[in-house]
Amino acid sequence: MNKALKTLQDRGFIKECTNMDALSALMDKESVTFYVGADPTGKSLHIGHMVPFFAMHHLQLAGHNPIALVGGGTAMIGDPSGKTEVRKMLTPEEVASNCASIKEQLGTVVDFSETPPAGVGKAVMLNNADWLTNLNYIDFLREIGRHFSVNRMLTFESYKARLERGLSFIEFNYQLLQSYDFLTLYREHGCRLQIGGDDQWGNIVAGIDLIRKTESAECYGLTFNLIARSDGQKMGKSEKGAVFLDPELYTPYDFYQYWRNVNDEDVIRFLKLFTFLSLEEIATYEQEGVNINDAKARLAYEQTKIIHGVEEAEKAKAAALAMFGSASAGIENREGMNFLEVERSELEAGIPVLTLFARTDLASTNSDARRLVNGGGAWVGETKITDPKAMIDLSYLDEVGEILLRAGKKRYFRIMVR
RNA sequence: GGAGAGGUUCCCGAGUGGCUAAAGGGGGCAGACUGUAAAUCUGCUGGUUAUACCUUCGAAGGUUCGAAUCCUUCUCUCUCCA
Numbered sequence: 001m002n003k004a005l006k007t008l009q010d011r012g013f014i015k016e017c018t019n020m021d022a023l024s025a026l027m028d029k030e031s032v033t034f035y036v037g038a039d040p041t042g043k044s045l046h047i048g049h050m051v052p053f054f055a056m057h058h059l060q061l062a063g064h065n066p067i068a069l070v071g072g073g074t075a076m077i078g079d080p081s082g083k084t085e086v087r088k089m090l091t092p093e094e095v096a097s098n099c100a101s102i103k104e105q106l107g108t109v110v111d112f113s114e115t116p117p118a119g120v121g122k123a124v125m126l127n128n129a130d131w132l133t134n135l136n137y138i139d140f141l142r143e144i145g146r147h148f149s150v151n152r153m154l155t156f157e158s159y160k161a162r163l164e165r166g167l168s169f170i171e172f173n174y175q176l177l178q179s180y181d182f183l184t185l186y187r188e189h190g191c192r193l194q195i196g197g198d199d200q201w202g203n204i205v206a207g208i209d210l211i212r213k214t215e216s217a218e219c220y221g222l223t224f225n226l227i228a229r230s231d232g233q234k235m236g237k238s239e240k241g242a243v244f245l246d247p248e249l250y251t252p253y254d255f256y257q258y259w260r261n262v263n264d265e266d267v268i269r270f271l272k273l274f275t276f277l278s279l280e281e282i283a284t285y286e287q288e289g290v291n292i293n294d295a296k297a298r299l300a301y302e303q304t305k306i307i308h309g310v311e312e313a314e315k316a317k318a319a320a321l322a323m324f325g326s327a328s329a330g331i332e333n334r335e336g337m338n339f340l341e342v343e344r345s346e347l348e349a350g351i352p353v354l355t356l357f358a359r360t361d362l363a364s365t366n367s368d369a370r371r372l373v374n375g376g377g378a379w380v381g382e383t384k385i386t387d388p389k390a391m392i393d394l395s396y397l398d399e400v401g402e403i404l405l406r407a408g409k410k411r412y413f414r415i416m417v418r
Numbered sequence: 419g420g421a422g423a424g425g426u427u428c429c430c431g432a433g434u435g436g437c438u439a440a441a442g443g444g445g446g447c448a449g450a451c452u453g454u455a456a457a458u459c460u461g462c463u464g465g466u467u468a469u470a471c472c473u474u475c476g477a478a479g480g481u482u483c484g485a486a487u488c489c490u491u492c493u494c495u496c497u498c499c500a
Contacts, residue, residue, distance in 0.1 A: 257454075264455050293453060324454050368447085371462060375448040408447075410454055 002027040004062030008222075010279055011272040013055050015198045018208060018221040026192065026220070027064065031121060034059060034193035035067035035185055037128075037178065037200075038106070039075045040098035044246035045105050047258075047274070051224050052195055054273060056123075057109045059195075065121040067191060068106050069181060070099045073132030079174045079203070099127060105245045108307050124189075128181050144180050147213045148206070158202040175206050182207030186219060195222045245307050252308040253336045256316035257410070259300035267295045275302040312336070323412055334402075339414035347417060350391035353378065356415070362407040372407055379406035 001009070002024040008014050017023060026032055036052040038045065056066045075095045103125055106112075112123045153159065153175065159167060182204075185191035194204045204221035211219050243258050244250040250258075262270060271282045277298075285295040297317070305313035315336030322334060340360055342351070354369040357378060363369035370388050372378045378385040380396050381404055396403050403415040 261454060264453095267455095291453085292455075296453095296455080320454080363447095365465070367465060367468090368463090370468090372448070375462060377448045408449090411447095 004059050004064065007058050007062070008055055011058070012269055013051070013224045013273065015223045015225045016201060017223075018205065019218075022218070023193065023220040023222070027062075031063050031065055032193055033065040033067060033185075033189055033191045034195060035069050035182075035191050036195050037069045037071050037074070037181065038102060039071040039079065040095055040102050041075055041078075043098055043101055044244040044249050045102055046245065046250075047243045050109065050245075051273060052197060053106060053109050055195060055224060057276070060110060060116075060121040060123055061119075063119055063121050066110055066123040067185060067189060068103075068110060068112075068123065068125045069185070070102055070125065070127045071181075072096065072099045072127040072129030074128055074174065074177050074181070076133075077174050077177060078171055079178075095129075099129075101246065108245070126185075128177075128184075131184050132177060132180070140176075140180075143214075144176055144183075144210065147210055148176055148179075153206075156202040158199060175203050178203045179207035179210040182219065183211050183214060186211050186215065186217065191219075193220045193222060195224065198223045198226045247308060247312075251338055252304060252312040253316045253319055253338060255308065256300045256304045256313070256320060256336070259303045260296050260320060262296060262299065264292055267292060267299060271295065271299050271302075275299065275306070277302060324410075334404075334414050337412055337414045339416055341416045341418045344417050347392070347394050347397075350393040353380065353385050353390045353392055354388055356392050357405065357407070360405060360413040360415075362405055362411055362413050377408045380404075 001020070004027060005014075005020070005024055034056075036056055038049060038053075053068070056068070060066050072095055075098070076092070106125070110123050111120060112125060116122055153172070154163070156175075159172075162171070182191070182194055194200075194207060196204060201221070201223050204223065208219050208221055211217055243255065247255075259270070259274075268282065268286055271277060271285065272279065275282075275298075284290070285292075285298070297320075300320075301313050301317050304316050308316075317336075319334055319336035323337075338361055353373065354363075354366045357363040357369035357372060358366045363372055369378070373385050373388045376384070376386070380392055381398055383396070392403065397417070398404065401417060403417075405413040405415060407413075
């Protein structure tokens with residue numbers, strides 16, 4: 001098998017391939033241009049979206065040329081694959097602004113530089129709005145539409161859920177558009193391979209068929225395992241909602257903590273998928289007698305480094321050590337922690353605990369804070385708060401002149417005095 | 419166009435005039451147990467200047483001492499027929 005493909009397989013990416021032998025041979029022979037699509041349905045990608053892009057990273061290093069396709073056009077339609085609900089329609093403005101921020105985020109794992117290092121593939125980013133938005137309906141139907149069999153489309157597994165609940169024509173068209181994307185990329189960029197999540201299988205195969213019919217050319221598809229946590233929860237979801245890459249939506253500290261707390265069974269798998277550590281190095285964490293917490297810390301650090309950079313990763317790691325490490329680890333390492341500044345005068349007068357907690361991420365409202373106190377999970381410094389009416393004043397400042405709030409055992413929030 | 423079913427709190431889903439801030443489950447938060455894990459058990463889970471008050475059951479009106487529950491109009495979804 002081709003080395004790059006072998007890498008993906010060894011790291012646990014691959015689910016299915018349309019023709020593994022032929023693709024392998026092609027990749028041995030030449031640099032293959034390949035693409036992954038990402039729909040800009042939100043302001044930020046979350047980690048569940050990233051699997052194909054990590055795969056893209058590995059293929060690029062092996063000298064193949066990635067195309068990251070932002071679906072500025074298809075996002076206007078909505079992919080019904082594997083979904084049970086109709087997706088909310090986005091305005092053109094929302095789509096455009098989402099595209100812009102997503103471009104930036106993909107840069108963390110894929111090298112889009114003009115002149116990549118020797119041996120590394122050249123990556124580009126395209127937006128299918130460029131060729132989709134001005135399509136002429138009649139022309140499109142005559143050129144593309146005639147190659148699609150409705151009978152066949154209806155048998156696709158990916159539509160099954162929707163056929164039970166209703167599928168509107170606009171969404172039914174999604175597959176044609178995605179196929180047309182592949183065709184366009186083949187024609188204009190010589191793209192021979194589409195990779196994507198397992199839910200994209202139907203759409204990918206449809207694109208390959210279209211290219212075969214219109215261009216008499218053979219292209220390939222490769223899908224990846226949909227990443228689920230061992231507890232069955234969807235990847236990328238957390239207590240706080242989706243684990244976004246945007247630091248505004250999901251702070252680097254929380255991001256680090258998310259990975260730090262993955263299930264035991266998931267650690268090795270995630271190290272392979274979501275970090276660039278060599279398989280040999282990852283193997284050392286599988287050995288007998290290795291503390292699994294070290295593996296989790298490594299996973300959290302590496303992943304945070306990739307997405308948010310070394311600096312943020314160090315800060316998050318230091319903050320985590322300070323909070324969860326030995327008691328003497330020091331209180332200096334709070335940098336990565338979320339914080340709030342309050343006026344000194346305010347603190348002199350005293351702030352009701354409930355109000356203070358409600359102003360942090362620890363509680364959303366006063367009522368929420370009250371629940372926390374009543375449940376015995378509210379801490380100010382080393383003091384457990386049991387009275388909802390308690391006032392927090394200067395006497396609670398610790399030796400560095402700050403207040404450390406805590407909800408439960410793991411959630412900390414730093415109060416700084418201005 | 420015609421007929422029917424339906425829109426309930428984060429999600430699913432009970433609820434057909436007062437005892438309903440609304441059963442149950444999921445999810446989430448907290449407590450116990452731990453390893454910053456999982457599983458398990460317990461409590462909580464609309465808001466507020468909090469033993470009371472305010473806002474919620476697609477939207478707007480109406481009936482009533484009192485409505486998520488009844489009536490009217492509107493709106494959206496689904497199913498069947500043409």
